[in-house]
């Protein structure tokens with residue numbers, strides 16, 4: 006039987022434990038996916054790490070997932086995710102691509118230099134809110150500017166409840182300041198555009214200058230050891246840093262709830278517009294335009310809200326269309342088979 010306490014350092018919590026049946030409680034082994042490869046996944050359990058071949062019977066899995074396996078290391082099932090990042094798969098192929106699961110906190114990095122961009126920050130906030138992870142904003146390169154305090158208050162104006170810190174990602178005390186989110190078993194990801202300091206912060210948190218991520222030797226189940234790139238690494242603090250390349254370019258899709266939450270002020274104003282379907286443009290009695298006129302809301306924020314909604318609607322619609330097409334194709338196939346059978350039998 007599993008010693009569940011040993012799993013806590015991997016991020017196991019009552020949220021997952023309560024999903025187990027009595028039988029699973031005694032016979033199944035929970036393991037967490039620490040990296041993904043073309044044909045296999047690496048999972049870590051109570052005692053060790055192993056490699057499992059991917060099979061068609063498995064659910065769609067992603068780094069960070071908790072799965073159950075039996076004593077012969079056979080897949081049983083996926084446990085329900087606490088949070089999940091997904092995106093529209095790149096290229097012409099329209100589908101969701103899972104990026105990571107069971108992240109507790111997303112650090113959104115924005116550099117305080119000339120790249121500082123509130124609209125980009127709002128995009129990341131919408132994304133994190135829709136994943137169910139907690140957002141913490143890190144304003145990096147604080148050592149290079151004099152207006153850090155001012156930027157902190159501008160970000161706080163977006164959402165007064167948001168955790169926002171100005172940091173120098175090179176400074177070792179950075180790890181100390183972020184420690185509330187990096188305790189044992191807490192899973193974090195770093196989000197942000199190129200050059201904002203994700204690698205630097207990773208190194209600072211890992212307490213190393215050289216390696217972006219850890220390398221592990223793992224048992225492939227046949228007694229051989231292979232060295233693989235690991236995407237879920239344990240930090241000296243006991244926190245778990247999920248570092249997957251897919252986290253870097255994220256388009257919004259299926260993020261309505263996240264956008265609503267990141268722009269709660271505009272949504273609330275929208276309820277007071279004269280028309281239910283007000284687009285907050287030229288319509289009479291628009292409460293959102295009223296807030297812009299009075300200076301309570303910036304035109305930039307409204308424009309960004311409308312833009313992110315358009316992007317989200319576009320991506321979501323494309324996916325819905327594809328699903329509808331697949332469905333009708335499936336129906337057609339079924340009908341053809343039926344017709345053939347009727348001709349044959351009749």
Ligand SMILES: Nc1nc2c(ncn2[C@@H]2O[C@H](COP(=O)(O)OP(=O)(O)OP(=O)(O)O)[C@@H](O)[C@H]2O)c(=O)[nH]1
Pocket residue numbers: 145146147148149172173174175197198199200201202203204205206
């Ligand atoms: N002064 C100062 N420089 C920083 C800070 N954070 C990052 N830098 C510098 O900014 C540059 C880019 O930082 P990276 O850590 O490589 O940025 P990144 O987000 O990993 O970039 P990508 O790998 O392209 O996604 C490096 O030269 C860092 O030394 C900071 O807080 N203060």
Ligand SMILES: [Zn+2]
Pocket residue numbers: 275278279283284285286288290291292293294
């Ligand atoms: Zn309106």
